[in-house]
Amino acid sequence: MTQLAQDNEGILESQAVWRQGEECLYGEKGKPLVEYRGVTKSFGDLEVIKGIDLQMHAGEKLAFIGPSGSGKTTLGRMLMTLERPTSGSLSIDGVPLWQMQDKKGRWKPANEAHLRAMREKVGMVFQHFNLFPHLTVERNVTLALTSVLGLTREDAGARAESMLEKVGLLDKLSSYPSQLSGGQKQRVAIARALVMRPKVVVFDEVTSALDPELVGEVLAVIKEIAKEGETAMMLITHEMDFAREVADRVIFGAEGLIVEEGTPEDIFERPQSERLRTFLNRLQEVRD
Amino acid sequence: MWSWDYAMEVSLVLLRALPAALLAAFSGFIIAATVGLAIAALVRSRFTAVRRIASGVAHFIRSTPLLVQLFFLYYSLPMLVPVSMTAFWTGAIGLGLHYSTYMSEVYRSGIDALPKGQWEASTALNLSKRRTWLSVILPQAIPPVLPIMGNYLIVIFKETPTLSAITYIELLLRAKNEASISYRVFEPYTIAGIIFIVVSLIMSFLVGRLEKGWRRRTSA
Numbered sequence: 001m002t003q004l005a006q007d008n009e010g011i012l013e014s015q016a017v018w019r020q021g022e023e024c025l026y027g028e029k030g031k032p033l034v035e036y037r038g039v040t041k042s043f044g045d046l047e048v049i050k051g052i053d054l055q056m057h058a059g060e061k062l063a064f065i066g067p068s069g070s071g072k073t074t075l076g077r078m079l080m081t082l083e084r085p086t087s088g089s090l091s092i093d094g095v096p097l098w099q100m101q102d103k104k105g106r107w108k109p110a111n112e113a114h115l116r117a118m119r120e121k122v123g124m125v126f127q128h129f130n131l132f133p134h135l136t137v138e139r140n141v142t143l144a145l146t147s148v149l150g151l152t153r154e155d156a157g158a159r160a161e162s163m164l165e166k167v168g169l170l171d172k173l174s175s176y177p178s179q180l181s182g183g184q185k186q187r188v189a190i191a192r193a194l195v196m197r198p199k200v201v202v203f204d205e206v207t208s209a210l211d212p213e214l215v216g217e218v219l220a221v222i223k224e225i226a227k228e229g230e231t232a233m234m235l236i237t238h239e240m241d242f243a244r245e246v247a248d249r250v251i252f253g254a255e256g257l258i259v260e261e262g263t264p265e266d267i268f269e270r271p272q273s274e275r276l277r278t279f280l281n282r283l284q285e286v287r288d
Numbered sequence: 289m290w291s292w293d294y295a296m297e298v299s300l301v302l303l304r305a306l307p308a309a310l311l312a313a314f315s316g317f318i319i320a321a322t323v324g325l326a327i328a329a330l331v332r333s334r335f336t337a338v339r340r341i342a343s344g345v346a347h348f349i350r351s352t353p354l355l356v357q358l359f360f361l362y363y364s365l366p367m368l369v370p371v372s373m374t375a376f377w378t379g380a381i382g383l384g385l386h387y388s389t390y391m392s393e394v395y396r397s398g399i400d401a402l403p404k405g406q407w408e409a410s411t412a413l414n415l416s417k418r419r420t421w422l423s424v425i426l427p428q429a430i431p432p433v434l435p436i437m438g439n440y441l442i443v444i445f446k447e448t449p450t451l452s453a454i455t456y457i458e459l460l461l462r463a464k465n466e467a468s469i470s471y472r473v474f475e476p477y478t479i480a481g482i483i484f485i486v487v488s489l490i491m492s493f494l495v496g497r498l499e500k501g502w503r504r505r506t507s508a
């Protein structure tokens with residue numbers, strides 16, 4: 001065996017040991033895709049996230065429910081790098097998002113270059129769509145493909161078209177956002193986020209700005225994409241039926257803490273805490 | 289007191305100085321628009337030091353008189369550094385720098401009017417800062433403020449007589465020279481004033497056209 005091959009052998013062996021170690025640490029599912037560890041967030045004196053530990057695995061669909069003001073949006077925005085945690089650590093694929101090591105191995109706050117590298121793995125769909133109103137539907141979807149991923153206009157166009165076909169808007173390629181209904185706008189926004197093929201997408205109450213009759217078409221699109229399975233989804237939502245149907249796991253948070261988590265059945269059929277029972281009952285009352 | 293013959297004669301002389309005045313105004317405007325944009329971007333830098341310096345410099349330029357700045361650029365600066373600029377370039381740069389601080393405020397109003405969501409969507413798509421400015425922010429922020437920018441072109445044009453103080457031959461200096469030759473003080477200054485009014489009116493008509501064109505395009 002050559003020296004190089006021996007070295008390689010050694011490296012492979014130590015990686016295997018490392019992986020075993022990780023399995024002990026993280027259980028059979030292996031290393032989480034996203035991990036919040038003791039994350040807190042304050043706005044001035046107001047502490048809105050009070051210490052969150054949470055793991056998401058590749059492809060996992062996680063629904064996040066809870067009363068208004070409980071910090072759901074803030075949690076998702078920290079993952080999208082729109083908000084910096086006050087303390088704790090948040091990592092993607094085992095790499096801290098908000099910290100980085102300098103040449104001497106010391107930890108320091110992440111700089112823009114580090115954040116840009118990490119952001120490739122994350123996407124977000126916003127409550128108010130946030131489409132670019134001066135660009136056509138097609139350009140909304142291709143802008144980041146050409147300027148961030150460096151695709152040619154043709155390749156980007158092809159990829160955008162197949163994505164827009166999935167959300168049922170192929171005929172709107174050359175329309176402007178102002179010419180679309182709310183539901184259509186949100187479907188474009190979903191296409192725009194997913195076309196980048198992120199590993200995890202934050203959906204922040206993507207139907208709550210829509211007229212009731214338009215909610216269904218957007219949820220249907222998300223369900224369809226969820227079935228494909230590759231992308232992990234953090235679904236922040238008030239649509240309980242939707243959460244129950246799509247999510248692998250549901251998390252109920254209140255006042256900046258996770259109160260209860262489990263399968264949709266656990267959460268909706270067998271709520272353990274008084275807070276969750278009250279929350280679900282109140283939703284039920286509103287509906288009836 | 290007023291001679292129509294002389295008025296006609298002096299009109300032709302003054303009109304020949306108009307291109308020089310317009311050239312200084314347009315050059316100053318282009319410099320102001322460019323530097324103003326740079327200031328508007330710098331005061332939004334993520335580096336505190338850059339923000340402080342940019343807004344400090346802008347504040348300093350805005351709170352000193354244009355005339356003082358022109359004298360400094362034309363007479364004092366060559367003593368400090370071995371550059372000497374012509375009266376035209378000194379005037380264009382002086383006007384440009386002075387009005388860049390106002391222009392940056394115009395850009396700022398356009399940029400501030402955009403919803404926060406436009407920046408956030410750009411971040412979520414991982415666009416670079418440069419790409420965000422060029423493809424998302426400026427194409428939306430600039431069109432609505434074009435009319436205000438156009439008005440600053442008119443303001444800058446009306447400020448060109450200040451350049452007479454650094455020997456730049458524009459309308460006022462030409463009128464003054466004429467008056468000193470003919471010893472007639474009514475016609476040259478009156479005609480100069482009329483030329484300013486007419487050119488300003490034409491400019492504001494064109495700015496109005498621009499605005500209407502833009503409105504039509506965005507409402508379509």
Ligand SMILES: Nc1ncnc2c1ncn2[C@@H]1O[C@H](COP(=O)(O)OP(=O)(O)OP(=O)(O)O)[C@@H](O)[C@H]1O
Nearest residue numbers: 043046048066067068069070071072073074075205
């Ligand atoms: N930028 C900010 N500055 C100050 N306070 C903020 C900011 N963003 C959020 N908050 C506060 O943090 C708390 C949590 O907000 P967040 O939007 O995360 O809640 P949420 O669970 O998403 O609520 P909702 O269901 O109404 O969307 C709220 O009290 C909110 O007012």
Ligand SMILES: [Mg+2]
Nearest residue numbers: 072073074205
């Ligand atoms: Mg929210």
